[in-house]
Amino acid sequence: MENIDLEKLKYPIGKFIAPEDYTSEYISNKIKEIESFPERLKSETTHLTDEQLDTPYRPNGWTVRQVIHHCAESHMNCYIRIKWALTENNPVIKAYDEVLWSDLPDGLKMPIEPTITLLEGLHYRLGYIMRNLSESHLEKSFIHPSNNSENKIQQIIGTYAWHGNHHLAHITTLKKYKNWK
Template sequence: MDAYRFPIGPFHGVPNPSPQQRMEWMEEILGLAPALRQTVHKLTGEQLLTPYRPGGWTVQQVVHHMADNDMNAFLRFKRALTEDAPAAGTYREDLWAELGDYRMPLEPSLALLEAVHQRFAGLLRTLQPADYARSFVSPTHGALSLDTALQRFVWHNRHHTAQIASLKARMGWA
């Protein structure tokens, strides 16, 4: 079951990333939404309503969650750049996944991901190396530097896209 839940494995951050690694992650951010769009392309309505694992969210819920998460992550990042170690707000992602907007078509969330990722990459291009040492405090992860937050952002997108791709492979969906 863990292979279904974590098809790329759990998050493991790079403790002291180089400027080159940060640049690679920034560039990868620009490709995350197109990769997700390609992964869900041509899935039927029934397929979108299939959980990626037993007891897990449907593909549709995962995509909408990704948009919600990335908006929140972007705002946490910006707050850490403009405030001293702000407390990051939480949200009940399990309950958000049950709200009516999670039953909408995927396109608004895919477009939102593309827009947030463009804004995030644009922000990252302006940062100085010292900015990545700034932090925020997460109720679930404790103090997180922006170096770690950037890596978690990229991992989170890879993680959920891999969940959907893994489901497609298991089900034999083209």
């Protein structure tokens, strides 16, 4: 991996770019990406060995195992944040330190199968709630305390579709580089 640009390893599909307009077609496509993420992740990872799962996707990066567990943790937070935004008036959400979370025993050592199962149920719920949002619901928001930014649900849908694709690309890029099947 030493010949590959580190920025390209960090952001293999680029950074998230918000669209100028959150059309119903854009939202629908992103929801489909969110709904299909667990199956795409499962097909790329469940056959990997422990040695492969414990390989970092880039120098000083998370292992494949940590990436998988991180996706579940991050997307659980997404689900809760959406629920807060739908039930409270522009709440300030609780941030978490994803790096510290990834270094806990479950992130470092736990098998991936329970996390894949969790993602399947979670993404079903995410898709279900997202598909049933009205236009006014899509405008609801929460405040992220790290930068005091307002995050509308429509943006969160785009961001988390990107997030899943981003981390899946970490894994597929590593697999291609290592010539893993």
